[in-house]
Amino acid sequence: MIPDGLKYSKSHEWVKLDGGVATVGITDHAQDTLGDITFVELPKVGAGLTKEGEAGVIESVKAASDLLSPVTGEVVSVNGTIEMAPEKINSDPYGGGWLYTVKIADMSEVDGLMDAASYGKYLETC
Amino acid sequence: MxxxxxxxxxxxxxxxxxxxxxxxxxxxxxxxxxxxxxxxxxxxxxxxxxxxxxxxRKNYGVDTNFYPLGSCTMKYNPKICEKIAGMGGFAGIHPVFGRLIMNNGASWTHGAMTVLHNLEDLLCRITGMDAFTLQPMAGAHGEFTGMAVIAAYHRKKGNRKTVVLIPDEAHGTNPSSAAAAGYKVRTVPTDPKTGILEIEALKAAMDENVAAVMMTNPNTLGLFNPRIKEIADIAHSYDALLYYDGANLNAIMGKFRPGDGGFDVVHLNLHKTFGTPHGGGGPGAGPVGVKSILEPFLPVPRLAAKSSAGKTGAHFEFSDDYPDSIGPVAPFYGNFSVCLKAYVYILMMGGKGLTEVSEQAVLSANYIMHSLKDYYDVPFLKTCMHECVLTAKRQAERGVGAADIAKGLIDRGIHPPTVYFPLVVKEALMIEPTETESKETLDEFIAAMIDIAKCAETDPESLKRAPVTTPLGRLNEAKAAKDMDVAFL
Amino acid sequence: MSYVSITPEQRQEMLRVCGVSAIGELFADVPASLAPPADEFWETGGLSELEVLAECERLTSKNHTAAMTSFLGGGFYDHYIPAAIDAITSRSEFYTSYTPYQPELSQGTLQAIYEYQSQICRLTGMEISNASLYDGGTAIFEACNMAAAHTSRRKIVVDKGVNPIYRKMLRAHSAGLDIEIVEIPVLGGGSLDRGGFAGAVDDSAAAVVLQNPNFFGIVDDHSDIVDKCKEKGVMTIQSVYPVALALIKTPAEQGFDIAVGEGQSLGIPLSFGGPYLGFIGTKKTLVRRMPGRIAARAEDVNGKPGFVLSLQAREQHIRREKATSNICTNSALCALRAHIYLSLIGKEGLTEVASLCHNKAIYARERIGSVPGVKVSKQPIFNEFLVELPMGALECVRALAGVGGGFAAGIPAGLFGGDCFGAGVNTDNMLIVAVTEKRTKEEIDSFVDNLAQVIKL
Structure with a gap:
């Protein structure tokens, strides 16, 4: 499941643009690979993120990985409800399982991300 | 309950x-x-x-069931070792006695010190190293100690090195221990065709920042790297040291000594290779051996043998007089009673027996691999050492993953092998039979694995429901992590 | 004896299945040039059980400590070990099993770990505990590491009343980690220098480390220090003696964030230095900083209650270089011993053990203090105290070892604690004496009489 209209990073984050602010989450492929997600540590509101830098941590029963930021910018808001109910990321990765929003510093970084079709192709190589 | x-x-x-x-x-x-x-x-x-x-009675142990857990060397633990470690003359000694001298200048604890001294000596012979410390209290603690010794060596030389190279198949403790000693980890890919670290990959990853290359040989895929001497030469040409993770030593005793292959530091897991029990997760012991250039950096106190005039035999003394030492990593001299059990084990074996151990461990692993190669995919189908790695790729296509095979083995009365490790093999099943299992046991295991492979074709659902013969079925780990009930208060 | 049971005929059959004719072919990857030297060691066979037993009995006869009446402590104590502990831990279903990665086959170990964690929480007052660490010294290091990660600060302030061995271990373990350790000397009598210590605590500190009772046996209440640390966002770590916790304020009662300690006194033999047991307890909010294994309650697919290893994503086998610690093998069997000890000795029993230790130590201190020329500390203690002799402590220990059945008089402070004090304090004549419930009045009296004799000489 790879919705159109979103942008995708190689580390399996999705980005939804709304003007200069992006909503970020992890893809269906990422949640499926991780398995039952038990914990997520989100960045603090106001924190500065850099492209491909660490934005937080996501843990499942058998794996843990860093959340990498797909773009550079400042965190605007975080999805507090998933800290209490991280399983939402499994059940609704593109909806209720969103992670945080970020004010994009450099829009040209977005151009470097994949669209749904190229992310689909990219997955075949993973 | x-x-x-x-x-x-x-x-x-x-x-x-x-x-x-x-x-x-x-x-x-x-x-x-x-x-x-x-x-x-x-x-x-x-x-x-x-x-x-x-x-x-709710536990499996080596004494109750076959336990072919890869990388863990679940061999039989001889009872004589337990008996001797329990002797009051050893178990009752307060460690401070080791630092007190009798009025006649002799040691209060000559017997216990002799055990430590002799074990250091035997481990040097077995591994080809020049000196050993018995202080590290587990394998990972040995890895940390070895890395700290390497760091102290580079500091003394004025080298500013920040990176440790580790192949991607390595045990998780390797990168974790390198980080604990303050190093950044650079991962080197294993060659997908040969399953070992190839010279070209190593060269590509080497530079002046590399303090050490950390390797297991045979590696976690059970494969011996024949070009180890070249690897050592390349590392040394950058003034990087070569570290040997001894978790897999059970494969090569009497056949290869890390010290002869160019390794500068080695840690051993006495609770794997030398027959001391795992205790449900410890205690173990992780002695570290080094080449003489690194000896000044070993933890203090060190056991020194002194021969005094007019007396027969050596007497021993613990000495802190090593200014370049990294300091103590254990409160006293390491996990003495574990060391004592390993000492007894080595005495029972002799060099000949240890060689026989490795020969049989390797033969048994190859026997399993060859007996199962028609039923499971083998990512690297060539002679393995003490363990073989299969993959459940074929079975996974029918929805039966490595975990399901593991649970299926439980219903057949066998402790599963290590699963999903090494990470470089998808759906990995890492099988280490050890030398102490009889051919009948190996054959029962092989039959069970073949039965499971057939079941994956005909009735995959039954494997996904397994285990059904244990008091509990599969446990919900996600819920446990969320509920986090870790104490009864 | 290699414990290999494969017969020569079976070996031939196995070789045939592997497609080789001799075992040597399986080692073809090992270059011949790297073969071990053909020396005597590799050509020597093993001994029989009888021979090994005789050799080890010969070696134990070279240890001269068994008959000694011991007053040695220093964090490691000669407490009574009930017989049932050895009987239970010698069940090989416990000791020949591995880390409980397969919960369906390990419910015994897992439930025991969960119960052990509960015991540590009840003893220390903390909310959570892990499955064990190697020893009390590495437990302090792990706690400091947790604090540094949690606060993103690099300075640790350590009271020199913390066991000197552990302070050295902390330095050795943190040497590569860009951690600054500031140590504050104790006052002349061995107690905490409150002013000096508080002065070193500022908002650049990740944590403070204190010990109770401290290395000189002195019991304290660190609540005031903890309050000051909280103001500065500094985490607080206390190293404790578990038997003493039956009587003295818990780390939780004093407000500490992390409690650590050495569990040897809970049914684990002294064994010349190990294996021992490191324990660590903390608050629930810090659970993801915790090193090592943690067992948790779980349910199986049918809703039946059981246990699993939980929060494994913190650990090295998953997190690799980003793990909270590199620990893998820990002290599981020692933790089991401690759990059995606490179960058997029970609520009243532990209080009795602690009271016996305390009363006998107070008695011994009074008696020793009455020996002419000897000064004893008057500080509040649990079961260990500082003695100032009119002679060298090492010399005194040597002399007492040779009288009567032999006394191990205590630990000469200069041997381990020489660096605990500020400048100008000479530790040569200082002795640290520990008394457990195993020492009788008769032994204490005889010890004091002989001490008086030795001093007179």
């Missing part, structure tokens, strides 16, 4: 103590006193014995 605290009955006692025989009845001053005594359970000795005996 009830938690032990649920069995507690007020005023029941398990142990009685002598009466107070001194004419003092003092209390801790109120400012320093605990408000109310800790809520420990109140049970009888029989209650306790029943409780723990019942718990023990």
């Amino acid at each position: 009830k938690i032990i605290f649920e069995k507690s009955i007020k005023n029941r006692r398990g142990v009685t103590l002598p009466k107070n025989d001194v004419p003092v009845n003092a209390a801790i001053p109120e400012k320093y006193a605990r408000k109310s005594p800790p809520e420990l359970c109140e049970i009888s000795e029989l209650d306790a014995v029943r409780h723990f005996t019942a718990l023990s």
